[in-house]
Ligand code: SF4
């Protein structure tokens with residue numbers, strides 16, 4: 001039986017933008033931690049608008065997949081029986097989000113469900129109280145035991161048109177805190193959403209450590225700076241992983257200068273390696289698909305350094 005390091009850690013894997021290897025790194029680190037007999041590990045995908053950790057770590061069996069619905073989004077409902085067809089809602093432009101249009105035939109307003117932000121303006125402004133606000137389904141929380149060595153995986157999925165991705169991330173994090181399989185884990189690897197918006201802020205809050213993954217390109221550096229800005233707001237220690245660190249580009253020197261000047265911790269670099277997309281196409285973490293590939297060897301070194309950072313152990 002695996003035994004803990006006494007100190008449980010929630011570690012986020014973040015990037016300023018998508019497509020830089022965040023999910024692939026999270027899956028591989030989870031697999032390596034699972035092989036490590038001193039650790040229990042689980043994974044949490046907080047990229048609720050585009051969760052794809054489940055693609056690399058699908059369920060062991062579909063029968064074990066559990067789904068919980070989350071209701072957190074407000075949407076307007078139109079009550080036709082109360083409407084006096086005065087058209088004020090359109091002419092006075094009640095809706096800043098252009099979710100109200102006029103039905104000429106019926107002489108009533110219609111609500112564009114996807115555009116409605118649930119701001120309540122129509123409810124407050126209509127003289128006949130012909131609008132109500134309701135809480136509707138905003139997404140789902142899905143949990144299962146993955147095929148990847150039986151590692152527990154939990155992720156959130158936003159419903160189309162939901163305006164509350166950040167809230168879903170908070171609900172997701174609260175949900176996993178109550179799960180037996182997560183309560184007892186030593187390491188929870190959190191695959192974060194890209195960007196710097198509400199879902200990222202909800203993800204970063206309360207983490208013990210953050211890995212920011214980037215590429216040595218102009219857009220990579222630009223997005224890395226944004227990700228670091230968010231993490232520093234929370235005073236959370238972080239380290240950088242440079243994906244495709246060996247690509248030849250005129251920007252390499254500038255990127256390396258930035259790292260040297262800022263003194264940020266670099267946990268490691270992953271070389272360009274076709275094993276990574278190949279492994280993804282087979283839905284397997286690259287460290288399991290091609291354990292001796294250059295990328296897998298680099299990720300193993302990153303995992304070893306991460307353990308030293310988290311627990312001062314090797
Ligand atoms: S919904 Fe209200 S404001 Fe709009 S037409 Fe009907 S009564 Fe007038």
Ligand code: SF4
Nearest residue numbers: 095116117119120122
């Ligand atoms: S709740 Fe706000 S966003 Fe939705 S239809 Fe009414 S005014 Fe527009």
